[in-house]
Amino acid sequence: MKFDLWYSEYQTKSLKLSTKVKDVLYTGKSEFQEIQIIDTYDFGKVLILDNTYQTTERDEFIYHELISHPALFTHPNPKTVLVIGGGDGGTVREVVKHPSVESIDFVELDEKVVEACKEHMPKLSCEIDNPKVNTLFTDGIKYVAETEKKYDVILVDCPDPVGPAKGLFEEEFYKNVFKCLTDDGIMVQQTESPLFNTDLIKDVGNYLKEAGFGIIKPLVCTIPTYPSGFWNFTVASKKYNPLESDREEIKEKLKEIDTIYYDEDVHIGVFLATPKYLK
C-alpha cells in the first residue's frame, strides 16, 4: 500500500487549503502550542503552529519584506527596533539588512519555535544569532507594558488573534506600543484578511488612533497560504508618512540592501493599492 500524505488547514469551517507533504521534518509541542515543520512540493518548507500555516520558504519574502521595509524606509534613520513575535526569524533577517539599525530586541513567546526554525528553516532564521539581535523569550504584551526602553520602529509579527496572541490586538497593547516608540517612531502589525476580517482591521485602526498615532495606513498584499490569500498590514506612525517618502532616497539606500519584492515603487504602491472599501 502507498499513501499520499497531505496537510490540510481548515481556514474557515467551510474552506480548506491542502498541500501534499514530501516530508515531516519536525513535530513537537511547547507549553503554548503545537509546532510542525513540513516539506511540501509547492511551498518548500512550511511552519505550522496549532494547525495554521505560518510561513513557507516559497513565499515568505512577501510577508517579511512587507512587514519590515515600508516602516524601516519611512523612518529616515532607524537605530533601535523591537520585533514582537516572528519566531521563524524572517522579520529579524530583513531588519538586520538595514545598516542604520544598531540593535534589535527580538521578543518571542515560544523558545521551541525559534529552536525548530533554527534547525529546519535556516533561510529564515539565519540572523537570529547576529550580534545586533538581543533575543528575549517572553510575552510581547507584558514586555511593552513593562519596559522603559524606546524604539524607532516596532514590528508586530503576530499570529491570528486567538489564544495568547489575542492581547496583541487590544487597546491596551497599542497604548503601550505608542509609549515604547520614540517621538518619530513607527509601528507595523499584520492585521489579517481584508476580505474576511474587515471589522478587526477597523477596530485596530480605531485603537491606534485612540493610542495617539496621527498617521495610520493599511497596506495590502497576497500571502498565498493565509485565509483568502488577501492580506493586510497596518502601519501607524507618529511623524513620518510613508506616502511622502522620497523614492529617490529609498532607491539609493536599496543599492546596499537586497530584496526580492520590495523596492521604492512597492513602498508607495502597497499603500495606494489598498481597496477603496478599506480606506
Place this chain on the structure above:
Amino acid sequence: MKFDLWYSEYQTKSLKLSTKVKDVLYTGKSEFQEIQIIDTYDFGKVLILDNTYQTTERDEFIYHELISHPALFTHPNPKTVLVIGGGDGGTVREVVKHPSVESIDFVELDEKVVEACKEHMPKLSCEIDNPKVNTLFTDGIKYVAETEKKYDVILVDCPDPVGPAKGLFEEEFYKNVFKCLTDDGIMVQQTESPLFNTDLIKDVGNYLKEAGFGIIKPLVCTIPTYPSGFWNFTVASKKYNPLESDREEIKEKLKEIDTIYYDEDVHIGVFLATPKYLK
C-alpha cells in the same frame, strides 16, 4: 447518514483548495467544457469550468474592477470596447459603467456559460442584455484575426492557457489585438500567477513588445480562489501610460461610477505594488 459536500480544485498536483458546498445550482456540459455553478459558505455562488474556479460572488469585484478600470480610466475617452471571454458577464458590467463607452462587442466562445450565469449569477451577468452590448458567440482568437473593426480598449478575460484558450497567450493573438486597436488603444489580459507562472508573464510581455506595444505594465492583486491567490494582469498600451494618468481627473469621473475596490489611488498603486522581481 449525513454527508458534507465539498468541492475541491487541484490547483497544482500537490495543492488543493476546497470549499464546502451549500447547494449545486447548475451542472452541464457544452461542446467546450464542463460547467458548474455551486453555492458556497465563504464565497457565495461560484462558477466552475472544467474543475477550475472561475469567479465567485464574494470577491469577483476585485477581478472585474481590475481587469477593466485601469485601462478604461487610462484612455481619456474610450468609446468602443471589445471584451474577449468573461462569459459570467462581470467584465461587461464594469465596462457599461463608463458613460463614454458607446458600444461593447462581447465575444465569448461558450453560449452555455452565458446562459447558466444569466440564470444563476445575475449580479455578474446583469448588463449582458444592455443595448450597448453586442454579444457574439465565437472564438476570440479567430475574431481578432478576421475583424476589420478597431477598438479603443480590448479586455481579454480568459481562462488558464490550456485547451481552447491556449491561443490567447500566443504571439499571433497579440499581433491581431494590436491590429484591432485604435492608434491610442489599450489592451488588458489576465496573465496568471506571479508566483507560479513567471515564465508565462515574461513570454506575454515579450510577445506584446514584438507586436508593437510601447507601454507594457504588469499589475498585481489577490484573487482568493486562483492558484496561490497572487494574481497578475498585463496592460499594453500604444500611447497612454497608466502611471501618468491624472488622479484628480479619475477622481472626478468616479463621482459617476460606483466601485468597491478601484479608485484613483488603486489606479496607480496596483502597478507600483508589482514586485521588484517581476519588473
